[in-house]
Amino acid sequence: MNILLKSAKIVSPENSALHLKKRDILIKKGTIEKIAASITEIPSSIKVFESKNLHVSIGWLDTGVCFGEPGHEERETIENGLLVAAKSGFTNVILNPNTTPIPDTSSDIVFLKERAKGNGTQLHPLGSLSKHAKGVDLAELFDMRKAGAVGFYDFKSQVANPNLLKIALLYTQSFNGLVFSFPEDKQIKGKGVVNEGAMSTSLGLKGIPGLAEELQISRDLFILEYTGGKLHIPTISTANSVKLIAAAKKKGLDVSCSVAVHNLLFTDDNLSDFDTSFKVSPPLRTKDDTKALLKGLKEGIVDFVTSDHIPLDIEEKRVELDNALPGTIGLESSFGSLLQVFDLEDTINLLTKGWERFNLAKPEIEVGKSACLTLFEPTEEWTFDEKAIFSTSKNSMFLNTPQKGRVLGTISNNIITL
Incomplete structure (x- = not known):
């Protein structure tokens, strides 16, 4: 799994150095290899992901x-x-x-x-x-x-x-x-x-x-x-x-x-x-x-x-x-x-709360760490309908309710879901 996230705004309140900063994030074989303001040298084997108002947090x-x-x-x-x-x-x-x-x-x-x-x-x-x-x-x-x-x-x-x-x-x-x-x-x-x-x-x-x-x-x-x-x-x-x-x-x-x-x-x-x-x-x-x-x-x-x-x-x-x-x-x-x-x-x-309570290792956005990230756009306003349901069962009380923001996908366990 190799991917470059372009101009992603990082939401990570516990990491003051990166919180609300726009960064390129390079991930190779499931590990964060580089975080920089701009990564320009991109091998052809790397998938580049760009999206308007792209935000990222830990999973x-x-x-x-x-x-x-x-x-x-x-x-x-x-x-x-x-x-x-x-x-x-x-x-x-x-x-x-x-x-x-x-x-x-x-x-x-x-x-x-x-x-x-x-x-x-x-x-x-x-x-x-x-x-x-x-x-x-x-x-x-x-x-x-x-x-x-x-x-x-x-x-x-x-x-x-x-x-x-x-x-x-x-x-x-x-x-x-x-x-x-x-x-x-x-x-x-x-x-x-x-x-x-x-x-x-x-x-x-x-x-x-x-x-x-x-x-x-x-x-x-x-x-x-x-x-x-x-x-x-x-x-x-x-x-x-x-x-x-x-x-x-x-x-x-x-x-x-x-x-x-x-x-x-x-x-x-x-x-x-x-x-x-x-x-x-x-x-x-x-x-x-x-x-x-x-x-x-x-x-x-x-x-x-x-x-x-x-x-x-x-x-x-x-x-x-x-x-x-x-x-x-x-x-x-x-x-x-x-x-x-x-x-x-x-x-x-x-x-992103609960890791310690269940004795799970909390992910980090840091070079050398395994990539465990959620990608999202936080401002789009839309209405939740059946097309937004991926579950086999459709019993949702949220149908026809207003929503703000969309999930774009995840990068975790060396798997990209976008």
């Missing part, structure tokens, strides 16, 4: 995506899912454990990593926290960690047994493991399908109160304070959740959390037409919650933004809202949506 990381393979290849294969991620600007993704079978052994993790080899985007799998994600017995956490699992998560499922979470947090300290706990109390949720409030009442739908999330987070934080260890709370959605996590961080607890892009941009008002595209877990909340989540990101209380990319078949969405599966795809729309609510530097900062 982006998504801390929570789903594909389908194994078990649901009709939703998305690993190979196509990684291509979607690359075209969407993501050079690395954390894969949620929601396949069939659920990855709860080291051999499952090895399978996922082997299937992902040879792609531009690198896949980092999560293993199930409990056997078969049943919440009864711990899975093979240490063996999965040795095989390459970057954390442990019963996907979108409450860790109902507090003792199981306690034991997991104690046990994983011996190998610096990261424990996930989905913030939802099933008993409080009951048969709820959307946020509990004026909209659920007007639609005649059973609601999920913010209490279901906040009660679970409160319990988990008490256990973390008792045990120590590393806890990650994925996809929070309420203002009170932000307050609870802020208080825990002030105490010095080792807790991180994420929010899905769609919970920053949409509210339960979008459900007024019973559109199942807007049914997600956790549910879309209120404008006050959205404001609190955005503020939490800006203040560093909320650590990461995730696409929470969940491909689903049309048959799983084209049913009554009560019966539809929750989830939306989001990789393709993440960048253009975030630029609607953040400036460019904040957006790139959010898209």
Whole structure:
């Protein structure tokens, strides 16, 4: 892989020497060979890439995506899912454990990593926290960690047994493991399908109160304070959740959390037409919650933004809202949506956070380093439509929404995706 990027504006706040400077970047065999104001001697074997208003940053990381393979290849294969991620600007993704079978052994993790080899985007799998994600017995956490699992998560499922979470947090300290706990109390949720409030009442739908999330987070934080260890709370959605996590961080607890892009941009008002595209877990909340989540990101209380990319078949969405599966795809729309609510530097900062938390080496834009770059144009305004969807499944709540900026591609793992 040999390529020369011409006049690329580098967005790298941690690198003051290059930040917001226009540079030519020469990459040979996957390694950054030269960075200069102008590179004029270009061998014929070097592909030259130029684009109006070309910007570049280190590769982006998504801390929570789903594909389908194994078990649901009709939703998305690993190979196509990684291509979607690359075209969407993501050079690395954390894969949620929601396949069939659920990855709860080291051999499952090895399978996922082997299937992902040879792609531009690198896949980092999560293993199930409990056997078969049943919440009864711990899975093979240490063996999965040795095989390459970057954390442990019963996907979108409450860790109902507090003792199981306690034991997991104690046990994983011996190998610096990261424990996930989905913030939802099933008993409080009951048969709820959307946020509990004026909209659920007007639609005649059973609601999920913010209490279901906040009660679970409160319990988990008490256990973390008792045990120590590393806890990650994925996809929070309420203002009170932000307050609870802020208080825990002030105490010095080792807790991180994420929010899905769609919970920053949409509210339960979008459900007024019973559109199942807007049914997600956790549910879309209120404008006050959205404001609190955005503020939490800006203040560093909320650590990461995730696409929470969940491909689903049309048959799983084209049913009554009560019966539809929750989830939306989001990789393709993440960048253009975030630029609607953040400036460019904040957006790139959010898209490049999380490496240390998952014990991954953070890329650098530096001569001699492996090229792990995302290329983008940050100012073009356009409307997201089905032509912009690369995923096999098309269940996107972002259809017909305004976007700002376009991803041009990635250079990673010695593969160019443009």
